[in-house]
Structures are given as structure tokens and as C-alpha cells.
Amino acid sequence: MTFKKNILCIGAGYVGGPTMAMIAYKCPQYKVTVVDINPSRIAEWNSDDLPIYEPGLDKIVKSTRDKNLFFTTEMERGIKEAEIIFVSVNTPVKTFGAGAGMAADLQYWEKTARQILKCSESSKIIVEKSTFPVRTAFAMERILSLSENNTHFDVLSNPEFLAEGTAIKDLEYPDRVLIGSRETPSGVRAKDELIEIYSHWVPKDRIITSNIWSSELSKLVANAFLAQRVSSINSFTAFCEKTEANITEVARAIGMDSRLGNKFLNSSVGWGGSCFKKDILNLVYLCRHYGLEEVADYWEGVVRINEYQMERFVLNMLNAMFNTLAGKKICLFGFAFKGNTGDTRESPAIFIAKKLIEEKAELVITDPEALNNAKIDLNGIDGKIMYIDDPYEASGGCDAIAVMTEWDIYISLDFEKIYRSMVKPAFIFDGRNILDHKRLFDIGFNVFPIGKTPFTHF
Numbered sequence: 001m002t003f004k005k006n007i008l009c010i011g012a013g014y015v016g017g018p019t020m021a022m023i024a025y026k027c028p029q030y031k032v033t034v035v036d037i038n039p040s041r042i043a044e045w046n047s048d049d050l051p052i053y054e055p056g057l058d059k060i061v062k063s064t065r066d067k068n069l070f071f072t073t074e075m076e077r078g079i080k081e082a083e084i085i086f087v088s089v090n091t092p093v094k095t096f097g098a099g100a101g102m103a104a105d106l107q108y109w110e111k112t113a114r115q116i117l118k119c120s121e122s123s124k125i126i127v128e129k130s131t132f133p134v135r136t137a138f139a140m141e142r143i144l145s146l147s148e149n150n151t152h153f154d155v156l157s158n159p160e161f162l163a164e165g166t167a168i169k170d171l172e173y174p175d176r177v178l179i180g181s182r183e184t185p186s187g188v189r190a191k192d193e194l195i196e197i198y199s200h201w202v203p204k205d206r207i208i209t210s211n212i213w214s215s216e217l218s219k220l221v222a223n224a225f226l227a228q229r230v231s232s233i234n235s236f237t238a239f240c241e242k243t244e245a246n247i248t249e250v251a252r253a254i255g256m257d258s259r260l261g262n263k264f265l266n267s268s269v270g271w272g273g274s275c276f277k278k279d280i281l282n283l284v285y286l287c288r289h290y291g292l293e294e295v296a297d298y299w300e301g302v303v304r305i306n307e308y309q310m311e312r313f314v315l316n317m318l319n320a321m322f323n324t325l326a327g328k329k330i331c332l333f334g335f336a337f338k339g340n341t342g343d344t345r346e347s348p349a350i351f352i353a354k355k356l357i358e359e360k361a362e363l364v365i366t367d368p369e370a371l372n373n374a375k376i377d378l379n380g381i382d383g384k385i386m387y388i389d390d391p392y393e394a395s396g397g398c399d400a401i402a403v404m405t406e407w408d409i410y411i412s413l414d415f416e417k418i419y420r421s422m423v424k425p426a427f428i429f430d431g432r433n434i435l436d437h438k439r440l441f442d443i444g445f446n447v448f449p450i451g452k453t454p455f456t457h458f
């Protein structure tokens with residue numbers, strides 16, 4: 001079959017894999033190839049057992065793979081063949097040198113840009129899909145302009161707004177697709193090519209365009225606002241616990257204000273995920289770079305409140321359990337940073353597990369999708385940790401359960417059976433406020449929700 005265009009995506013991660021699968025699914029006339037430097041990741045994408053868990057992903061990958069969707073490590077060939085290249089590599093926080101712990105580590109995209117330059121024999125459109133610091137497109141253009149064989153590159157910014165756990169739904173029915181471009185004739189042509197791809201399934205009025213810098217900044221601002229919502233509601237959980245106010249009631253009351261809206265008001269043990277922290281810190285770093293100290297401090301506070309919330313959770317456990325956790329067995333219900341994903345990057349569970357081990361507690365960790373990642377995250381930690389799939393088996397013989405992830409399966413467990421199998425007094429710390437606290441109390445548990453008065457039998 002001859003394809004209308006060849007699309008390449010560099011980076012087969014949580015964004016590259018699902019995004020390209022959706023493009024291949026919706027645009028059968030395009031050939032979509034995904035490359036990665038990690039051969040085992042590519043092998044997993046080509047296997048029955050995909051490297052990431054995402055509801056609905058299996059179906060679309062398996063219906064397009066080896067038809068118009070291909071996963072390969074053949075970077076050079078992929079670059080040569082492609083007319084459009086999406087860059088979807090990771091952009092972690094820099095761990096060394098200037099800006100360590102704050103700035104984005106740009107070595108991955110720079111290597112990618114140089115590789116594109118080296119292998120290209122024809123002009124191409126380069127699409128920034130990763131979340132980059134503002135003005136990365138400029139640096140990318142500078143590198144690509146070093147071409148000696150008359151090739152021309154148009155760089156577009158097309159940040160990805162999907163949320164893990166709902167990635168396929170978000171990709172199929174996006175709130176909006178944002179495309180930032182130069183206003184030069186070839187920049188506009190490149191933008192129109194990308195619009196054409198998305199127009200196969202996204203309504204025209206949801207495809208919005210802007211200049212490149214606004215597009216790059218919008219992604220950072222979106223993540224900063226989302227994290228700020230959760231940090232804001234979480235900051236009042238501490239207040240509620242002191243005053244007998246109830247955070248769920250407060251959230252409902254403010255969420256009905258149409259100016260505020262009711263989304264992202266669930267209080268919790270804290271937000272996690274690979275993006276929020278790194279993107280806010282990157283924004284903070286950029287603010288300081290431009291001398292905007294007050295703005296930097298303001299957004300840094302969003303990260304600080306999140307750390308405070310996780311620390312508070314452990315301190316509440318310690319206080320409730322008679323100020324010692326040494327030798328006590330604590331079962332973590334969930335390890336993923338949110339429900340419906342196996343991703344544990346920056347999961348509050350990592351922080352809490354480490355703190356509990358410092359207190360000399362023993363841990364039993366259960367999660368339907370994230371146990372392999374949990375083992376990697378806690379590898380080498382000096383403490384007693386068990387990993388058990390079945391939540392009944394995992395909680396048996398434990399002193400306490402701490403809910404870390406809002407998996408639906410935890411809501412409908414038989415807690416009478418669980419209570420019978422636990423050491424008494426039995427405690428539940430609901431870090432996601434998903435359980436029926438009054439019912440658990442009636443069963444016999446001492447229940448500690450977030451931002452609400454605890455139910456205790458003492």
C-alpha cells in the first residue's frame with residue numbers, strides 16, 4: 001500500500017505510544033512509525049504485553065500495528081523516510097550542574113535534533129510533542145539550520161494535554177489541540193499540514209493555533225494551574241482537620257460556583273506523576289531566569305504544599321498509631337500515582353513508603369498494575385517490603401491500611417473480611433477519600449480520611 005505521508009515519532013513512551021496509535025487509527029492513509037533508543041521498550045510495543053497500561057490502548061494498537069503503525073529502533077531509516085517528525089522524548093529535571101533540581105534536562109531533545117539533522121536528506125516538519133521550556137523551538141531551529149544539504153525544517157509546537165489513565169479518551173475527544181507555529185509562509189504551510197492530520201477526527205473549532213512561544217508556555221501553565229487546584233484544596237484539608245469542617249462539603253460548595261467549576265477539587269495525599277512537579281519547577285526556573293522572583297515564589301509554593309501534604313499524611317499515621325510505627329505492618333493500597341495507570345513516577349506512595357520504612361514499619365504493597373514499577377522504585381531500600389497482588393492477602397495480618405491510589409476495586413472490597421484478618425486495633429488512612437468511612441468505622445476500623453474528622457473507637 002502507498003501511504004499519503006510518512007509520520008515518525010521519536011520516543012515511544014506514555015505520550016509517543018498512545019498519541020501515534022491514535023493518529024494511525026484515525027488516519028489509515030498515513031504511515032506512522034515510532035522509534036526509541038530503548039530496544040526493550042520497542043520489543044514490548046511489538047508484543048502482546050504493551051509497556052504501559054491505559055484503558056482502550058490495547059485495542060487500537062492491535063488494530064493498527066503492522067498495518068500503518070510500526071514500532072522500530074531503526075532511527076536513521078525512520079528519519080530519512082519521514083515528512084513529519086514528532087519529538088516525544090522525555091524532558092526530566094536536570095540532576096547536575098546549573099539549574100540542577102529545577103531546569104529541564106534538554107540533552108534528550110538536543111540529541112534528537114542533531115540526529116534529525118544528520119540523517120535528513122529532505123525537508124521536514126518537526127513537531128514538539130514533549131513539554132519543553134519556552135523558546136526551545138528557537139534552539140531547535142538553530143540546530144536544524146546547520147543543515148548543509150539544502151534541507152529546510154519547520155518547527156511546530158503541539159503540546160500534549162492527555163492525562164494518564166484516560167489517555168485514549170483524551171486523545172479521541174480532546175478538549176483542544178494546540179498548534180504553535182511561525183507566521184512565515186512555510187510555517188503556515190506546516191501548521192496546515194498538522195491541522196489536516198487532526199481534522200480526521202477532531203472538530204475544527206477544537207483545533208486552535210497560536211505563536212510558538214504561547215503554545216510552549218500554555219502547556220507549562222496548564223500543568224501549573226492543574227497542580228495548583230489540587231494544592232489549593234489540599235491546603236484546606238489541614239484546616240478542616242483542625243476545625244471539624246469537612247473538605248468534601250467545602251469542595252462541593254465551592255465547586256457549584258460556575259466561576260470555579262467542580263473538577264480537580266478532590267483532596268488527597270498529594271499529586272504525583274512525571275509532569276506536574278518537573279513542569280512547575282521548570283516554570284519557576286524560567287521565572288527566576290527572567291528576574292521574576294515573586295512569580296517564581298508563588299508557583300514554587302504549589303510544590304511546597306504538595307510536599308507538606310505528603311509529610312502530614314505520615315505524621316497523622318504516626319500520631320494515630322500511638323506515636324510508633326516500628327515493627328508495625330502497613331499495607332499500601334495502590335502504588336500508582338493515580339488510578340487506571342501503572343505509572344508510579346513521582347507517586348506520593350514512593351515518598352510515603354520511604355518515610356514509613358524510616359519509621360521502621362514493615363510494608364506490604366498491593367496494586368493491580370503498578371507492582372513491577374513499585375519494585376523498581378523501592379529497589380535497594382533497607383527495610384522489609386512485600387509485594388502482593390491480592391488486596392485481601394496483602395492486608396491480612398496488618399495493623400493498618402493506607403489508600404494511596406484511587407483504584408475502583410478498593411471501593412467494593414469486603415472490608416468485614418479484611419477487618420477480621422487484621423491486627424487490632426485496625427486502622428485505615430484513606431489518602432484518596434474514596435471509601436465509605438462511616439461504614440468502615442461501624443465494622444470496627446479506626447478511620448482517618450483526608451480533611452475530615454477521624455472516626456475512632458478510642
Ligand SMILES: NC(=O)c1ccc[n+]([C@@H]2O[C@H](COP(=O)([O-])OP(=O)(O)OC[C@H]3O[C@@H](n4cnc5c(N)ncnc54)[C@H](O)[C@@H]3O)[C@@H](O)[C@H]2O)c1
Nearest residue numbers: 011012013014015036037038088089090091108130131160
Ligand atoms: N506522561 C504524560 O502524561 C505526559 C502528558 C503530556 C506531556 N508529557 C510530556 O511528553 C514528554 C514525554 O513524556 P513520556 O511520559 O512519554 O516520557 P517517557 O519517559 O515515557 O518516554 C520517553 C521515551 O523517549 C525515549 N528517548 C529518549 N531520548 C531518545 C532519543 N534520543 N531517541 C529516541 N528515543 C529517545 C526514551 O527511551 C523513552 O522511551 C515529556 O516531555 C512529558 O513532559 C507527558
